[in-house]
Amino acid sequence: MNPKLVTLSVNHRTHHVALNPNTTLLSALRDLGYTDVKSGCEKGDCGACTVLVNGIAVNACLQLAWLAEGQDILTVAGLGSSDQPHPLQTAFADFGAAQCGFCTPGMIMSAKALLDERPQPTEAEMRKALSGNLCRCTGYARIFEAIEHAAKQLNVDSRG
Amino acid sequence: MLPTNTHILYPEFDYHAPTTLYEVTELLAQYGDSARVMAGGTDLLVQMKMERRQPSQVISLMHVNALQGISQNGSLDIGATTSIQEIHRRLPQLYALAEACNGFSSIQIMYMATLGGNLCNASPASDSAPPLLTYDARVTLKSKTAERVLPLERFFLGPGKTAMQPDELLAQISIPAPLPHSGSAFIKISRVVADISQVCAAARLTREGNTIRDARIALGSVAPTPVRAAGAERDLIGETFSPALAEKIGKQAAQEISPISDVRATREYRQQVAAVIVRDALLRAWERAQ
Numbered sequence: 001m002n003p004k005l006v007t008l009s010v011n012h013r014t015h016h017v018a019l020n021p022n023t024t025l026l027s028a029l030r031d032l033g034y035t036d037v038k039s040g041c042e043k044g045d046c047g048a049c050t051v052l053v054n055g056i057a058v059n060a061c062l063q064l065a066w067l068a069e070g071q072d073i074l075t076v077a078g079l080g081s082s083d084q085p086h087p088l089q090t091a092f093a094d095f096g097a098a099q100c101g102f103c104t105p106g107m108i109m110s111a112k113a114l115l116d117e118r119p120q121p122t123e124a125e126m127r128k129a130l131s132g133n134l135c136r137c138t139g140y141a142r143i144f145e146a147i148e149h150a151a152k153q154l155n156v157d158s159r160g
Numbered sequence: 161m162l163p164t165n166t167h168i169l170y171p172e173f174d175y176h177a178p179t180t181l182y183e184v185t186e187l188l189a190q191y192g193d194s195a196r197v198m199a200g201g202t203d204l205l206v207q208m209k210m211e212r213r214q215p216s217q218v219i220s221l222m223h224v225n226a227l228q229g230i231s232q233n234g235s236l237d238i239g240a241t242t243s244i245q246e247i248h249r250r251l252p253q254l255y256a257l258a259e260a261c262n263g264f265s266s267i268q269i270m271y272m273a274t275l276g277g278n279l280c281n282a283s284p285a286s287d288s289a290p291p292l293l294t295y296d297a298r299v300t301l302k303s304k305t306a307e308r309v310l311p312l313e314r315f316f317l318g319p320g321k322t323a324m325q326p327d328e329l330l331a332q333i334s335i336p337a338p339l340p341h342s343g344s345a346f347i348k349i350s351r352v353v354a355d356i357s358q359v360c361a362a363a364r365l366t367r368e369g370n371t372i373r374d375a376r377i378a379l380g381s382v383a384p385t386p387v388r389a390a391g392a393e394r395d396l397i398g399e400t401f402s403p404a405l406a407e408k409i410g411k412q413a414a415q416e417i418s419p420i421s422d423v424r425a426t427r428e429y430r431q432q433v434a435a436v437i438v439r440d441a442l443l444r445a446w447e448r449a450q
Contacts, residue, residue, distance in 0.1 A: 001172045021175035021218070024205070027168075042167035043206045044269055059268045062205050066175060067222060110267065131354040132266020 006069050010034060011078025025051070025068045026060035029075065036077040036105050040134075047133035050106035051075050057113040059132070076105035079112065087153040088112060091146040099137035107133045111147045119155055121147075169205065171214040179223045184329055185304040191217045192326040198222075199241045199277040202269050227276070227331060236335040240276025244288070247275055254335070255448055256291035256344035256362040256441075263287065266354045276330045279315065282322045282385070283356075289316070289386035290362035291346050292333065293378035300332040301325075309334075316385035339374060342366040343448025347437040348380075351424070357381045358425035359433045361413075363441035365401070367449045372396045377409075377438055382417040382430055389413035389438070401446050410439030 003018040008028065015032055026049045029037045040048035042061045049060040052074040080086035088108050091097070098104040107130065114121055114129035121129070126144055135143065178184045188195060196215035198204050199222065207213040221227055227241040230250055238247065248261035248270065264270050264287050278288045279299065289312070297312045301324055312333075315323050324330060348360040359381050366374035375396035377389040392413040399405055419430035 001174055020172075022169045022172060024169055042209055044202055044266075044272075047266065047268060050268060056271050057268050058272055059202075062200075062202050062272060064175070064201065064205075064220075066177075067220065113267070128353075129267055131352075132268045 004066065006066060008032070008065070008068060008073060009071070010073045011075060019065050021064065021066055023065045024061055025053075025058075025063040025065045025073070028065035028068075029060060029073070034075050034077060037075050038102055038105055040102070044132075045134070046103070047106040047110065047130075048103055050109045050133065052109055052113055055113065055116060057110050057132075074109070074112075076108050079108065086112070086150075087157070088115070088147070088150040091150040091153065092143075095142050095146040095149065097138065097142040097146040103133060103135045103137075107135065107143055111150070115147070115151055115154060119158075120151060167209050169209050171208050171211065173214075173216055173218045176217065176219045177223050178219065179225075181224060181226050181302060181329070181331065182304075184219060184221065184224060185302055185327070187217070187219050188327045188329060189304040191219075195219055195326075197280075197329060199274040200243065200269075200272040202273045203277060203281040203283075221276075234337060236337070238275055238333045238335070240330050240332060241274045242276075243271055244273045244275065244278070245270040254291070254295070254338075254344065256294060256346040256364065256445075257288065259346040260287040260291045260348070260360075260362070263348050263350075263353055269354075275333055279312070279333070280322060280324070280330050282316055282318070282320050284319055284383060284385055285356045285360075285381040286386055287346075287348060287357060287360060287380065290360055290378035290380045291344065292335070293386060293388055294344055294362045294364035294376035295335045295338070296376070298334045298336075299330055300334065301328045302331045303327045303329070307331075313388065318384045339366045341368065341449050342374075343445045343450070345441040345444035345448065347441050347444075349433050349437060356424065359419070359430045359437060361434060361437045361441050363438065363445040365396070365442065365445040365449050367401065367446065370400050372399050372401055377413055377442075379413070379417055379434060379438070381424075382419040382434055387417065389416045391416055392438070396442075403443065406439045406442040406446075409442060410435040410437075413438040 006019045008015045038048035040046035044059040044062045195217035197219045227239045244261045344364040346362040348357045350357045361379045364376040375393045380386045392409045414435035421427045
């Protein structure tokens with residue numbers, strides 16, 4: 001088992017890191033300082049580690065970092081800044097869609113993947129898209145309200 | 161020594177990323193039992209984190225283009241590393257399989273997990289297996305020197321056990337062209353949609369007017385492997401379809417299975433629910449078999 005120099009593109013930054021093959025994308029990201037990606041169940045059940053790889057929501061705990069080489073990785077911290085938050089981030093804050101906040105990064109990334117594909121999702125589509133993200137505090141009502149609001153906001157923005 | 165079940169990917173392994181089928185079979189011939197192929201990784205990595213499997217060689221299949229995609233050559237040929245999401249999107253006319261892929265798990269897992277991986281994991285609760293059994297699917301197993309084709313029914317030997325030899329790779333799943341006037345359906349009962357099934361059932365019916373010309377029923381989570389209810393199938397063929405017949409056959413199929421009680425459901429629950437979902441799957445399959 002020999003480490004390899006892997007190039008990871010995270011939130012439009014490029015990192016060169018020596019990684020063993022048994023490093024998951026999740027632990028590689030957290031070791032690089034992307035602690036906005038949460039480690040929950042480590043088994044693909046809870047969705048707290050959801051990131052976008054080439055626009056698709058994946059569980060970073062079930063992906064080997066070597067496989068992510070050269071792919072475009074987006075975490076919730078790359079979605080917007082404090083000055084210019086993404087409409088999803090604003091909506092989650094405004095609607096009180098976070099309580100302890102642990103599931104929130106994964107929730108927002110799953111919602112982002114959904115809205116990229118379906119700008120005006122139905123309630124059933126929202127529920128399906130977030131079925132792999134567990135929240136143990138708020139229940140899901142406010143989360144869905146926030147996504148619905150963000151979808152409207154994004155559609156207004158895209159119409160200019 | 162580290163405590164076990166840390167959920168950290170502790171086992172050390174060498175990682176191989178071949179790009180051709182031949183290279184994969186060469187690696188399997190070389191390493192045999194100490195190697196494990198990895199497709200989406202959604203089962204294997206969890207098993208490795210739980211220290212249930214500790215392969216010293218991991219062979220990724222995700223760079224082998226020949227294993228990906230769906231093609232039509234008389235039969236419908238599905239490459240082993242085609243994702244569950246792709247099958248759901250591309251094959252809506254295969255109702256039972258599409259329904260199984262739709263309720264398979266979360267979106268994340270649907271994009272990552274593959275059809276071949278789901279079959280090779282050989283879980284009795286596999287969602288994709290019962291529909292494929294009703295379509296009389298065959299699997300192509302390749303080694304460095306040989307290739308053989310098995311009916312899917314003979315592929316499963318027990319929980320986590322398949323007919324595959326250590327030097328073999330599941331390369332392709334083939335579904336024979338469907339008979340005209342056929343319809344299928346899949347129903348899964350689970351605590352929440354993304355969860356593993358407590359019981360699942362698939363049915364395929366071929367009709368000639370009001371007569372049942374051909375029938376298949378398969379169930380998951382009710383035996384050590386996904387199973388067909390052969391007696392119930394036989395009693396359907398040649399009969400005139402009616403809701404009462406579907407009801408009777410559902411009960412009969414439930415008598416043919418031998419479920420266990422475990423964390424997800426009791427034996428009695430599984431048996432009772434199996435009768436109902438087999439009935440409902442038959443009703444739906446018949447409606448679709450126009």
